[in-house]
Amino acid sequence: xxxxxxxxxxxxxxxxxxxxxxxxxxxxxxxxxxxxxxxxxxxxxxxxxxxxxxxxxxxxxxxxxxxxxxxxxxxxxxxxxxxxxxxxxxxxxxxxxxxxxxxxxxxxxxxxxxxxxxxxxxxxxxxxxxxxxxxxxxxxxxxxxxx
Numbered sequence: 001x002x003x004x005x006x007x008x009x010x011x012x013x014x015x016x017x018x019x020x021x022x023x024x025x026x027x028x029x030x031x032x033x034x035x036x037x038x039x040x041x042x043x044x045x046x047x048x049x050x051x052x053x054x055x056x057x058x059x060x061x062x063x064x065x066x067x068x069x070x071x072x073x074x075x076x077x078x079x080x081x082x083x084x085x086x087x088x089x090x091x092x093x094x095x096x097x098x099x100x101x102x103x104x105x106x107x108x109x110x111x112x113x114x115x116x117x118x119x120x121x122x123x124x125x126x127x128x129x130x131x132x133x134x135x136x137x138x139x140x141x142x143x144x145x146x147x
Contacts, residue, residue, distance in 0.1 A: 003045030036122035
């Protein structure tokens with residue numbers, strides 16, 4: 001997402017809203033549809049707020065069921081104020097070691113976690129199946145009457 005007035009863009013907000021629209025859909029295991037998927041966030045702009053934007057996007061993704069690996073965000077911030085975008089000549093974006101390192105770490109961590117989830121068959125279903133909860137199963141959740 002680009003940073004706009006210190007926040008994620010309206011397009012990024014719309015994408016999250018569209019994802020949220022399907023948040024009630026269940027997968028074949030009875031879990032929320034986004035379980036077993038990984039998510040990260042890349043932020044660009046020429047003003048402060050990259051970590052704030054990442055925080056919001058990553059929280060939104062995990063709330064929907066995405067799994068977030070370590071260092072799942074990266075960003076590039078140009079010089080404060082109006083100026084060149086990341087790929088514009090003279091921006092320094094493609095040569096920025098901090099951005100390149102964090103983007104590389106994020107990318108590999110996303111791929112590693114995706115591979116781990118795929119090899120494990122996703123997130124185990126016991127204890128997180130909405131369909132089972134709706135049917136009365138409580139997954140060993142203690143009944144408060146018997147404490």
